[in-house]
Every structure is written in structure tokens, then in C-alpha cells.
Amino acid sequence: MPSGQPSLFDLLVAGLSATAPVKPLFGKPYYPLSQAAMVGVYLYAQAALIGLRYRVVPHAIAAMIWDPMKHDLLWAHVKESVQSRDARSDDAQGSLRSYFLTSEYPALYSFAGKTAIMQDEKSMKRIADSHLPVEQAQADWAWWVAEGLGFALLEPARVEQMVAQDYKVPDPARWREAHEAGLDIPAEPDYISVEEMTGNLVEGVQALAAEYYPDLLDELR
Secondary structure, eight states: OOTTOOOHHHHHHTTOGGGOOBOOSSSOOEEEHHHHHHHHHHHHHHHHHHHHHTTTSHHHHHTTTSOGGGHHHHHHHHHHHHHHHHHHOSOTTSOHHHHHHHHHOHHHHSHHHHHHHHTOHHHHHHHHHOEEEHHHHHHHHHHHHHHHHHHHHHSHHHHHHHHHHHTOOOOHHHHHHHHHTTOSSOSSOOOOOHHHHHHHHHHHHHHHHHHHOGGGTTTTO
């Protein structure tokens, strides 16, 4: 990926209102940790869907996020990160989103962390509202796009199972019961399938390739 060329990271963050930082009257802009976490898990999961879709052409899709001459370094970094997450997560066989959040933000999302802070709401709010510098958050997000993509390319069967848990179809009867019981949700589930989400992402990838990576377009169709 040539320097300055738009990447998959740019594609995924485009239009995300949640990427606007807090700009205090005094001091530098920042992201609350909870906001950075939600953007991070979104980018990680979206990148993983792209990786699953293009698992048969790993070097082509990886070239949109990493120097093609250094893909061996990318795979090595991803393997190391996944091993570290497996050790930190208390949901390593769960959904992809839970896997990411419990390993990256255990104080907020792991079972032990939630159990501890449920007894102290002030501590939970203090952690969630803690300031993360803009530069740090954006560097984290860029890496998580690369990691999510690489994870799906290296371990597609495992990631596919994790993604399936994120996109379980809600039980219509239980949903209606919850709605009728007074839960503030729509009368019917507003559900997007993994196929629809992947299709939307593929359109974006192909548009990016057509403009900036034309030599990759045939492989990415």
C-alpha cells in the first residue's frame, strides 16, 4: 500500500459519527474510553467480515492495509495478537465482538471486571469516561482493522463460528413477548444478516479498489 493512499481503515471509518472526538474548552481533544471501545470493536468485526469474504485471495485484500512486501510481518503480528487475546479473554470461544471486548477492555467487559464494578457504579463510569488521546485511539483502530482482517484470513473457520454468534437471528416469539412486556424495542426485530453486511462491505472494497488499487480489482470481484 503506497504511502498516503486510502486504505481499508479509511473505508471503514468514513462516515462514522462516533469517530468525532470530544473537544474540551481547554486541553487536547480526546475520546472517552467507552467510545473508543465501541469504534474499535466495530472496526475489528467489519474487517473480519472482509477477511472471510476474501480468504481465497489473502495477499490481494491485505495489500489494501499493509505493505505487500511485508505481509509475513503482518501475519506474524496477527498471530502474536491472537495468542495474547486468547490468554486475556474470558470468552475466547464466544462471539467475535465479545472476544475483542473482553480481551481489550477487561475492566469494562470481562466477567470479572463487570462483577467488580457492578458493585461500584462510580468506578464503572470513571473507567468508561477516562480520556484516551486522539492519536492513541486512531493508531489502535488502524491496527485493529489490520488484526481483524488478518485473524479472519489466518483462522477463517474459527472466525466464521464467532461471527455466526454475533449474527444470530432473534427469536421472533421471544422478541414480541419482550416488546409486549414493555421493553423499549421495536415491535419486530430490525435485523441485518451477515450476508447483507458482507455485501455492503464488498461494494465498498470494490469501489476503493477501482479507484486506488486497479491492479487488484479482478481478484477482489
